[in-house]
Amino acid sequence: MPAVKLKFNKFRQNNLILLGLMLLMPTMFIGCDEFIDSDYRFEETFSKTISLQEAGSFSLENINGGVTIRTSPDRQVVIQATKYAKREKSDLDRIRIEVVQGERSVKVDTIYERKNLRAKVDYDLTVPEGMSLELIRTINGKIVISGKYDRAELKTTNGSIEAKGDFNWLEASTTNGGLEISGVRGKINLRTTNGSIKAELDELSADFSARTTNGSIRLALGQEANARFIARTTNGSIKVEYPVTVEGTVSRRRLGGSLGKGGEIRVSLETTNGSISWVKL
Numbered sequence: 001m002p003a004v005k006l007k008f009n010k011f012r013q014n015n016l017i018l019l020g021l022m023l024l025m026p027t028m029f030i031g032c033d034e035f036i037d038s039d040y041r042f043e044e045t046f047s048k049t050i051s052l053q054e055a056g057s058f059s060l061e062n063i064n065g066g067v068t069i070r071t072s073p074d075r076q077v078v079i080q081a082t083k084y085a086k087r088e089k090s091d092l093d094r095i096r097i098e099v100v101q102g103e104r105s106v107k108v109d110t111i112y113e114r115k116n117l118r119a120k121v122d123y124d125l126t127v128p129e130g131m132s133l134e135l136i137r138t139i140n141g142k143i144v145i146s147g148k149y150d151r152a153e154l155k156t157t158n159g160s161i162e163a164k165g166d167f168n169w170l171e172a173s174t175t176n177g178g179l180e181i182s183g184v185r186g187k188i189n190l191r192t193t194n195g196s197i198k199a200e201l202d203e204l205s206a207d208f209s210a211r212t213t214n215g216s217i218r219l220a221l222g223q224e225a226n227a228r229f230i231a232r233t234t235n236g237s238i239k240v241e242y243p244v245t246v247e248g249t250v251s252r253r254r255l256g257g258s259l260g261k262g263g264e265i266r267v268s269l270e271t272t273n274g275s276i277s278w279v280k281l
Helices: 010-038 089-094
Strands: 042-051 059-060 067-072 076-085 095-101 107-113 117-129 133-139 144-157 161-173 179-182 189-190 197-201 206-209 217-221 229-237 238-239 243-248 254-259 268-273 276-280
Touching: 042 095, 059 117, 067 133, 076 089, 076 095, 076 217, 089 117, 089 229, 107 117, 107 197, 117 133, 179 189, 197 206, 197 268, 206 217, 217 268, 229 238, 229 276, 238 254, 268 276
Parallel strands: 059 107, 059 133, 067 117, 067 144, 133 144, 144 161, 161 179, 161 189, 179 197, 189 206, 197 217, 206 268, 217 276, 229 268, 238 276
Antiparallel strands: 042 076, 076 117, 095 107, 229 254, 243 254
């Protein structure tokens, strides 16, 4: 069979090409707008080092941007920050980073001089071991903490929180985001609304509380604990891998009792839409 050749009317072919370009152009422009809008076009760095006689307290307030903190044996607070702006380079000047030093304290405040400023500040900080994080707060951003601390209070609204290290007391809360901790010792209080909670602990040395509305809770321990506990869920299941002395009413939505010898340590695990598991590492 002879090869079939397809012929196009030149005028019609040009019209088809033009039509194709017209259909493609809006998509191309939309893609460019989204690309430009999604990226921060301007940036500026900020750095400051503060020497302390001894570890005291540290606090930080931010609106948009993440916060990463670690500890060091040195008696210094090292602040590294990067300001980002989307619209105009001059927006960088509309963000002020104020650092206030006391005898045993350092406070960092991020001031946005105009509302709806399409900008953010990401922080990377090093503080002395044993420091108390009195309040680390951002609204739109992730918080990551590691090291040795006396105590720490971590808060964000739209973002996750990760904590790893040695704390005498840890409180972490967010609204839209998950919470994940590992290796933490001391009293622990975890709260979120939309997100799961994961905790991996070598041991349980103090009270532990975890609560979420939409998300699961997973507590993993490296060794058996002596504690009294309560686990509740509305839409989900409960699983405990350790031998339990049951107390009160037992159902697929509620389980309470004692692990090991019981004792003074209290564990509370609560969710509305999600499962609860207490497992071995």
